[in-house]
Amino acid sequence: MKKAWWKESVVYQIYPRSFQDSNGDGVGDLPGILRRLDYLKELGVDVLWISPFYKSPGGDNGYDISDYQAIQPEFGTMEDFDRLLAGAHARGMRVVIDLVVNHTSKEHPWFIESRSSRDNPKRDYYIWRDGKNGGPPNNWGSNFSGSAWTLDETTGQYYLHTFGDFQPDLNWDNPAVRQEVFRMMRWWCDKGVDGFRMDVISMISKTPEMPDGERKPGSSYGSFAPYVVNGPNVHAYLQQMNREVLSQYDLLTVGECSGLTVDQACRYANADGTELTMAFQFEHMDLDGGESFKWNTRKIDLVELKALLTKWQKGLEDRAWNSLYWCNHDQPRIVSRMGDDSTPALREKSAKALALCLHMMQGTPYVYQGEELGMTNVPFGGLEDFRDVESINAYHELTANHTFTPQRMLECLRYKSRDNARTPMQWDSSAGAGFTTGTPWIMVNPNYTSLNAAEQLARPDSVFHFYQALIRLRHTHEIIVYGSYDLLLPDDPQVYAYTRTLNGQKLLCVCNLTGRPASFALPAGFAGARLLISVGDAPSLDGQVTLGPWDGFALLQDNAEL
Incomplete structure (x- = not known):
């Protein structure tokens, strides 16, 4: 397997608005990040x-x-960014920035020109269509509720926005748009950034015909996914x-690709390096x-999770590169979603077990700010506590059409809203919380x-030091970076166990991802193996291992019989 620095790295995601405020205005900022390097x-x-x-006007943070x-x-300021970039580089850390080019703000100069007249030179920078039967061009619904089309009174046509009506989609079929984007990317690369996380990059090319979509659950609108993703x-x-x-620089490039299959991921992040270095999948x-329809309070089934992550581990092996994550700015906190945040002790153990399970896999791990502390979901009160446009719009739509009562919808928001992160x-x-001396823009947990x-x-013995040990x-x-992966006990409803194999070495990772005791039979070949790390007491490695709630361990066997 070809080696690369981005395969051997651990990435830490910073959501600037919520990381560190340096001036007391309640909003995190670039000098705040510099302070925490x-x-x-x-x-x-x-x-x-x-x-x-x-x-940005800040409609979608x-x-x-x-x-x-x-x-x-x-x-x-840009000078603050330059200082932050230099400070990170001086400490041996690289910096990757977001590339958001499926859409712009409607306040972007390109869109202001585009909407000014039908014959403006930038009209085709965006996607405009005539209405149909007195309404929008088709039945597509936006990701943020409502129609994906908005009528522009000035020119009498509708523009497409797969997210908010303040986020018109760029028309990537226009070569001039692509060149504008590429010019901007070169500018950041020449400044010294080390890569891009590409927001909803799998959505930049639309099927020209744009037919009606199948109606989404709880919505009167159709899904655009088959024609956009x-x-x-x-x-x-x-x-x-x-x-x-991209090929002109040494970059980490990761695409946010919803609706991804293994084979598609192997095109986006192929080993030949003709597109991106890796992709985020969301299965x-x-x-x-x-x-698909996030507003519920269901728990993830472990047997299903093991099968799915194994599909990605084996499916991308020698073909593409995995990105490993539990959390990001769009997902609730994993300790509340899959672990146990009911007591401090269980919160810490479950945070460690989930981290161990993920970080021993093949791929580049991503740590979202606060994940290394085991930060949890938030006991939001009423709708007034939320700031996320997706959550607020969903509340209004799904209570108005009686899909949910207000009380039930608030339960779902507390569990799944992006504001939890x-x-x-x-x-x-x-x-x-040491974040600000002022009034924070959103409540502190x-x-x-x-x-x-x-x-x-x-x-x-904190979660922080456990993450530190995993990264070390x-x-x-x-073997943790490049070893091949094989699942053990696929049908066990409590234990996630797998091996990694590389050059005569074998690694075993075992995690009890439940709050009940479990047992595990040590596979042949691991007698006398070295304990790398454990959650809970060090296991007795004498054949049958007893695991307490949320216990886990990783063993390394240097002379494995392969």
């Missing part, structure tokens, strides 16, 4: 992925960009991007309906007084 260096991560900080080459003033020219456009931009996030980073037990970075840094192991043992 030594913390990230101590954790041991290699790459910082910083979510959007560009100039920065994913509606009005200027790709300017900083939103509440986040700081993995569209007809997406690979041609990414290959052009690779030829003209494991959909096991509780999280991507977006509350402020819990740095210490002082007012504002009340458990910050006991669950915070300062407390965990001071305690050797990945940097030390090549």
